[in-house]
Each structure stands twice: as C-alpha cells, then as structure tokens.
Amino acid sequence: MKLAVLTGALAAVASGYTLLDANNLDASVKEGYWLVKYYSPTCPWSRRFAPTWEKVYTTLEDVLAEDGVHFGEIDCKANRAKCDEARIDGYPTVVFYNQGVNKGEVPGGQSYEALASFAQSI
DSSP, rough: OHHHHHHHHHHHTTEEEEEEEETHHHHTTTSSEEEEEEEEEHHHHHHHHHHHHHHHHHHHHHHHHHTEEEEEEEOOOOOHHHHTTTTTSSSSSEEEETTTTTEEOOOTTTTTOOOOHHHHHH
C-alpha cells in the first residue's frame, strides 16, 4: 500500500503536478505562480470538485508551465496547521500564490471555466 502511495506521489511530481504538505509547501510556492487546491478527503464538496480540478490542471499544466505556472494540492486533514496559516475556512479552496505570497482565493468559484480563465490570465 505504501508503495502505491509513493508511486502515485512520484507520478504526480513527474507530471508537473505537486502533492504538497507541511514539509514542502513553502519551498514549492516560493518561486513562480501557483494554483493550490486546499481540500479535505472526507469533504463531499472536495470529492465532487476533484474531477473539475483534474481537468483544469491536465488541460493547462503543459502550456502554462512555460510561463512559470504550477499546480498542486494540499490535504488539510493531514496538514491542518498549513491550512490554518493560509486562512482556509472551507473546502475545497483554490489559492493563488505569486512568488511565495498568498494572494488569496481564486475568484469565480469552482467552475472549470472560471479557474481556467484565471490560470490563463496569469
């Protein structure tokens, strides 16, 4: 089981998508532009949003990587302190980071169109 989790994590990093946690969040978002999904695996809204979020990063990650735009996610159940630090008050929440600075929640809600439009405007 641990091998499967590790393999999934390595595949996510290799694809340009980063699984974030308390150990790598600050260092990861320090450079470039980041769209980070804060979620809880037990939250029904997080689970419903997952396919939309996957569509956003899979359709845009290769194109936007050239502009320094990165995608990642952090599990707030496992990394509560980091989510509190980011002032996350509901799940899921997508936050925009610019050179390590939390610029707040991405406007427009959780639709593919709003998120893709924001990401492409960076």
